[in-house]
Amino acid sequence: MKRTLIYLLCVLAAVTAFAAGPRHGGKVRVVATLTDLADFTREVGGDHVEVFSLATGIEDTHGVPMKPSFVPQMNRAELLVHAGFGMEHEFLPALVEASKNPRIQYSRPGDVDCSPGVTPIGVPKSTDHSQGDVHPYGNPHYMLDPVLAKTALGHIYDALVATAPEYEADFKRNRDDYLGKLNAKIAEWKVKAAPLKGVKFISYHEEWEYFADRFGMKVFGTIELKPGIDPTARHIEQLVGSMRAEHVPIVVREPQFPEKVPKLIAEQTGATLVKLPIMPGGVPHTETYIKMIDYNIDTLVAAVAKHP
Secondary structure, three states: OOOHHHHHHHHHHHHHHHHHOOOOOOOOEEEEEEEEHHHHHHHHHHHHEHHHHHHHOEEEOOOOOOOOEEEEEEEEHHHHHHEOOOOOOOOOHHHHOOOOOHHOOOOOOOOOOOOOOOOOOOOOOOHHHOOOOOOOOOOOOOHOOOOHHHHHHHHHHHHHHHHOOOHHHHHHHHHHHHHHHHHHHHHHHHHOOOOOOEEEEOOOOOOOOOHHHHHHOOEEEEOOOOEEEEHHHHHHHHHHHHHHHHHOOOEEEOOOOHHHHHEEEHHHHHHHHEOOOOOOOOOOOOHHHHHHHHHHHHHHHHHHHOOO
């Protein structure tokens, strides 16, 4: 099925290959893989960008479903903004292959990898896939740490300036204004998140390690047996037992995963189940990056308050 879809995408790409001539003024056309990157691009680019996000916010960041409508967008794009560290490994390589747009091929000027400058955590000693859906470059979910997310913002700014230097003054002003807001929120979040320090939690997937490091939480385990591998009954039984013994108060469920197993674990351990988005739009009223982090911290603090 995936091979057939790639073929169809390639056919569509050939039909639309000439839709993207060089830009002569006007807006910079950007495709962002994820909604947080799209939000940052709109903040920096302002009125000078036209941004299309492949994700809507509710998907797995590793496996956004590919749609034929993506190809014309990519063929018109001057910049392709992605998280890097292999985050989008299940869908982006096929889309790049299907695209006939030379500007956004890997290592070309329009290929905007937002990860350089971030020190990855969890780099595996082996890439043996018997250990699950291994990320050979390390855990790619650094955007959930708002301090590290500023690195992505910087790469987006640099790419926009290189693409449309005539708008550099506007891009710089927009970037500085947004960084001011983000830095103020980071200071606010550190104070607000004080009750989270030392709190243990589990999540469905390994997505919260950077967030936990930033705000002093402790990742106790994951519901997945291994990355990308569904839990077994034995794994759930062992997880419930260890959570009871350690009084783990929080179960995090990401929107892309079903509720049944996280809810069962929460019921059997007395923990509080929370649904937290991993990118903007994952739950209602989180359509921007700042609103998403606000929501996640407020939700976790409220959950911890239930376990004095």
